[in-house]
Amino acid sequence: MLPEGHGLYPGHPDLRGSVRFFNLSTGAFVRVHLPLLDDHVILDSVDGLLLLHRDHDTAIRLLHPLTGDIAELPPLESLLPQMEPGDYSERRKRSRLMRVIASIAVSSTGAITVMLALDFLHRVAYATVGDQRWTLSTWKIKPMLKPVSFQGKLYALQFTSIQIRKMYIYQFNPPCPDAGEGQSHLPLPVKIAECPMDKSLYTLNFAECGSELLLVAYNDVSRSKLVVYRLADLVIGKIEPVTSIGDHTLFFNDRCLCVSLSANKGSKSLRSMSPNSIICLHSLPVDPGSVGLARLEQYDLGIKESCFALKQSLFGR
Secondary structure (H helix, E strand, O other), X not given: OEOOOXXXXXXXHHHOOEEEEEOOOOOOEEEEEOHHHHOEEEEEEEOOEEEEEEOOOOEEEEEOOOOOOEEEEEEHHHHHHHOOOOOOOHHHHHHHHOOOEEEEEEOOOOOEEEEEEEOOOOEEEEEEOOOOOOEEOOOOOOOOEEEEEEOOEEEEEEEOOOOOOEEEEXXXXXXXXXXXXXXXXXXXXXXXXXXXXXXXXXEEEEEEEOOEEEEEEEOOOOOOOEEEEEXXXXXXXXXXXXXXXXXEEEEEOOOXXXXXXXOOOOOHHHOOOOOOEEXXXXXXXXXXXXXXXXEEEEEEOOOOEEEEEOOOOEEOO
């Protein structure tokens, strides 16, 4: 799903319910009319499905944008009574509940379950289509950093103390039914990998690339050298960066987008992109007290350096 530029975000009144989608496999652009956006906002997009929040009652809906199929989930406000009392007002809590990373799992019987990573709560919520409310996990992972959805599960990072200096990777599995009770419970998080922090001094994010989940990070203080690790390697204790991601290009900001350039060969919109590269916003060194500079750069994994800036320097972005 793509914005239109000029401040025209998906759901903007001037778009009259139309949204543009980009097919990562073919490079085709498709414009779809989604009248639901008149009174819904998009919380997340998972495996081509849109997680929508209805404005007036906080109901959550899972929408297939091309077929129009909808799955109904409980109101998000059902989480409010389960949250710990704190200094936040109810309005602030509602606002923060809108910041989620979702995963979707379908059981052998066809039941659709959605998990929501709530990083500010350090917890996970879940609900199955037909439930009356969301259920918040009894456990916490604090801090819960860079949560991501991959193949029906959630993954997140946790950095340890300065003394231990390790990065842990946790896997959050979908809820499983309690034997004989007909209910379900959320399993405890599983620590599946750990890595010395000097191998990833500044972590950008996870990236789904083909059938793999990758972890991309800077391994130097100047943030000039990017490294890419396969999660499957880290799980078995192999801490060696990969040297190639094939014909793919990774786009990084708050989230990651992986595009196959061979599938999009000839696409005018991707003409300047190179395979086996990463495009991200790179912070530039500045004098103390001055406004920070940043620019979009393309990092070639083959030669292990930034090959060029894609745009002029950007201020405050």
